[in-house]
Amino acid sequence: xxxxxxxxxxxxxxxxxxxxxxxxxxxxxxxxxxxxxxxxxxxxxxxxxxxxxxxxxxxxxxxxxxxxxxxxxxxxxxxxxxxxxxxxxxxxxxxxxxxxxxxxxxxxxxxxxxxxxxxxxxxxxxxxxxxxxxxxxxxxxxxxxxxxxxxxxxxxxxxxxxxxxxxxxxxxxxxxxxxxxxxxxxxxxxxxxxxxxxxxxxxxxxxxxxxxxxxxxxxxxxxxxxxxxxxxxxxxxxxxxxxxxxxxxxxxxxxxxxxxxxxxxxxxxxxxxxxxxxxxxxxxxxxxxxxxxxxxxxxxxxxxxxxxxxxxxxxxxxxxxxxxxxxxxxxxxxxxxxxxxxxxxxxxxxxxxxxxxxxxxxxxxxxxxxxxxxxxxxxxxxxxxxxxxxxxxxxx
Amino acid sequence: xxxxxxxxxxxxxxxxxxxxxxxxxxxxxxxxxxxxxxxxxxxxxxxxxxxxxxxxxxxxxxxxxxxxxxxxxxxxxxxxxxxxxxxxxxxxxxxxxxxxxxxxxxxxxxxxxxxxxxxxxxxxxxxxxxxxxxxxxxxxxxxxxxxxxxxxxxxxxxxxxxxxxxxxxxxxxxxxxxxxxxxxxxxxxxxxxxxxxxxxxxxxxxxxxxxxxxxxxxxxxxxxxxxxxxxxxxxxxxxxxxxxxxxxxxxxxxxxxxxxxxxxxxxxxxxxxxxxxxxxxxxxxxxxxxxxxxxxxxxxxxxx
Numbered sequence: 001x002x003x004x005x006x007x008x009x010x011x012x013x014x015x016x017x018x019x020x021x022x023x024x025x026x027x028x029x030x031x032x033x034x035x036x037x038x039x040x041x042x043x044x045x046x047x048x049x050x051x052x053x054x055x056x057x058x059x060x061x062x063x064x065x066x067x068x069x070x071x072x073x074x075x076x077x078x079x080x081x082x083x084x085x086x087x088x089x090x091x092x093x094x095x096x097x098x099x100x101x102x103x104x105x106x107x108x109x110x111x112x113x114x115x116x117x118x119x120x121x122x123x124x125x126x127x128x129x130x131x132x133x134x135x136x137x138x139x140x141x142x143x144x145x146x147x148x149x150x151x152x153x154x155x156x157x158x159x160x161x162x163x164x165x166x167x168x169x170x171x172x173x174x175x176x177x178x179x180x181x182x183x184x185x186x187x188x189x190x191x192x193x194x195x196x197x198x199x200x201x202x203x204x205x206x207x208x209x210x211x212x213x214x215x216x217x218x219x220x221x222x223x224x225x226x227x228x229x230x231x232x233x234x235x236x237x238x239x240x241x242x243x244x245x246x247x248x249x250x251x252x253x254x255x256x257x258x259x260x261x262x263x264x265x266x267x268x269x270x271x272x273x274x275x276x277x278x279x280x281x282x283x284x285x286x287x288x289x290x291x292x293x294x295x296x297x298x299x300x301x302x303x304x305x306x307x308x309x310x311x312x313x314x315x316x317x318x319x320x321x322x323x324x325x326x327x328x329x330x331x332x333x334x335x336x337x338x339x340x341x342x343x344x345x346x347x348x349x350x351x352x353x354x355x356x357x358x359x360x361x362x363x364x365x366x367x368x369x370x371x372x373x374x375x376x377x378x379x380x381x382x383x384x385x386x387x388x389x390x391x392x393x394x395x396x
Numbered sequence: 397x398x399x400x401x402x403x404x405x406x407x408x409x410x411x412x413x414x415x416x417x418x419x420x421x422x423x424x425x426x427x428x429x430x431x432x433x434x435x436x437x438x439x440x441x442x443x444x445x446x447x448x449x450x451x452x453x454x455x456x457x458x459x460x461x462x463x464x465x466x467x468x469x470x471x472x473x474x475x476x477x478x479x480x481x482x483x484x485x486x487x488x489x490x491x492x493x494x495x496x497x498x499x500x501x502x503x504x505x506x507x508x509x510x511x512x513x514x515x516x517x518x519x520x521x522x523x524x525x526x527x528x529x530x531x532x533x534x535x536x537x538x539x540x541x542x543x544x545x546x547x548x549x550x551x552x553x554x555x556x557x558x559x560x561x562x563x564x565x566x567x568x569x570x571x572x573x574x575x576x577x578x579x580x581x582x583x584x585x586x587x588x589x590x591x592x593x594x595x596x597x598x599x600x601x602x603x604x605x606x607x608x609x610x611x612x613x614x615x616x617x618x619x620x621x622x623x624x625x626x627x628x629x630x631x632x633x634x635x636x637x638x639x640x641x642x643x644x645x646x647x648x649x650x651x652x653x654x655x656x657x658x659x660x661x662x663x664x665x666x667x668x669x670x671x672x673x674x675x676x677x678x679x680x681x682x683x684x685x686x687x688x689x690x691x692x693x694x695x696x697x698x699x700x
Contacts, residue, residue, distance in 0.1 A: 165538075371648035372560070
């Protein structure tokens with residue numbers, strides 16, 4: 001059985017996947033899983049699509065969660081509902097609803113969560129301490145992260161100095177971070193079915209204006225977009241005091257930083273909010289039935305409480321089920337690294353990530369115009385109107 | 397062993413029939429590769445460019461020139477073409493002048509000649525992906541070495557590949573740095589065929605350094621020059637890896653070029669129809685450009 005998997009974040013996670021697969025193969029005489037590392041999320045989706053088109057699909061693959069619609073549209077994957085129904089009745093209960101939601105489409109469960117995350121808010125506690133007097137003079141507590149958008153601006157204004165930024169919101173996946181800002185402002189970018197877009201809603205526009213102002217009115221954020229993969233390095237290199245990035249950046253940031261790192265919820269406006277992210281298991285059509293059954297066995301194995309805990313500890317991803325946090329290894333790890341619990345607790349405010357058929361096109365146009373917006377080449381209104389128009393073209 | 401083999405080949409070559417097809421036999425292996433991996437895909441791309449074929453249309457539907465029309469109305473396509481032209485016009489003259497100049501200077505040296513050759517050639521030896529990653533760090537606006545060095549001299553740095561204003565020129569600099577050594581070696585080879593007596597007589601007639609090379613070197617190496625120009629044009633239309641690694645076409649499409657756009661349309665958006673149309677356009681444009689350049693430059697070439 002072949003299993004395509006991406007590694008979406010820095011670190012030596014391929015070795016961890018290999019170890020877990022070896023353990024599975026040893027325990028199952030009649031199943032051999034062949035893990036195939038398939039690059040980042042975009043690469044993996046391309047490989048999967050090419051393989052499906054070529055009539056030789058993988059048996060199992062971890063694909064970025066917003067791609068589910070496209071794979072279903074291509075008739076590439078099978079729903080897992082039947083397998084789930086054969087399990088015990090409360091089989092799905094331990095899994096976080098926020099993580100199951102992305103695969104729950106057209107009345108079926110199409111995917112199972114594996115490497116899941118949310119964006120979180122990183123801050124440099126040493127910088128906060130260094131500026132404690134100024135922060136206190138503004139009535140801000142230097143021992144915690146900003147809790148609201150307004151506070152974010154106030155903190156960032158104090159923390160921005162001649163040679164470092166108050167804040168970095170990196171590009172590359174800024175569509176995902178922007179989605180979180182939309183949720184924080186009680187808005188949504190796409191409806192759950194992936195059929196309607198709301199980029200020109202007043203609350204979304206407000207979020208866009210806020211981004212624009214961070215770079216151009218308050219000047220606390222660079223007006224040239226930093227790369228997604230490079231931004232943890234920027235943060236570790238103390239180029240900024242605060243950073244939005246995935247939980248996947250936890251290990252490189254904690255390993256690399258010479259200062260005390262704080263991790264907290266992303267600040268709220270109307271409410272706290274985030275869109276979940278990461279990759280889910282998909283099982284494919286046009287493969288022998290016993291392979292589909294074997295794939296299901298493998299999914300159950302990989303998301304068992306112990307393995308979910310193990311995977312989370314190694315990768316920084318949020319464990320996909322509640323009871324993983326009761327596994328002794330995990331309890332100990334969270335005690336030592338309270339930061340690991342932040343994304344889990346933020347799940348209370350998390351929503352499914354936007355998805356639609358042709359999601360890659362939606363993502364590309366969203367990141368393109370958010371880049372333009374952050375650079376100040378176009379106004380927030382123009383950016384949102386253009387994205388809305390282009391996305392409507394994709395949604396048809 | 398070797399001589400037996402040689403003798404065998406000569407024996408084969410002696411027969412008239414074999415003699416005639418022998419060169420074709422030698423060409424056959426690369427011919428097979430050319431046909432399967434170059435000519436067949438080109439013609440298939442041209443054929444498929446007449447079809448609508450994407451996520452929503454899994455079975456190709458004939459649309460005639462519809463895809464071409466769609467591209468002409470696609471602002472991003474025009475932007476991509478513009479980026480390609482800027483890249484081409486911005487890199488080719490600089491690469492040619494610098495690599496030729498380097499070749500001439502090194503050619504006139506006798507001491508440490510190998511050292512200079514190796515030094516200028518070394519960027520070519522670095523794999524493109526590694527070089528691109530290296531430059532990502534060099535260009536980092538906050539902690540990169542380039543801005544740090546500039547700051548030491550009191551020059552304010554800029555955001556290089558992170559700004560849509562400077563990203564494309566920044567990539568061009570990397571490609572110029574990467575390619576000069578390769579073309580320098582080609583020019584060095586060309587320079588070996590120039591008759592030294594010509595320089596002597598030019599010198600006696602009072603030509604200075606610049607005049608000597610302008611009137612002697614340049615006409616003598618036009619075959620090399622022609623080759624370098626054509627390879628350069630093809631390469632600048634084909635530029636992809638550096639874009640993929642350093643900027644992914646961004647920020648805001650400021651570094652999106654033709655091949656990267658083909659990649660996006662085909663493999664990310666799964667729009668096979670548009671992807672094939674773009675490929676067909678590229679193949680046709682390149683073919684025409686090269687034919688024109690060959691005709692134009694052939695008049696100038698001195699083959700002896």
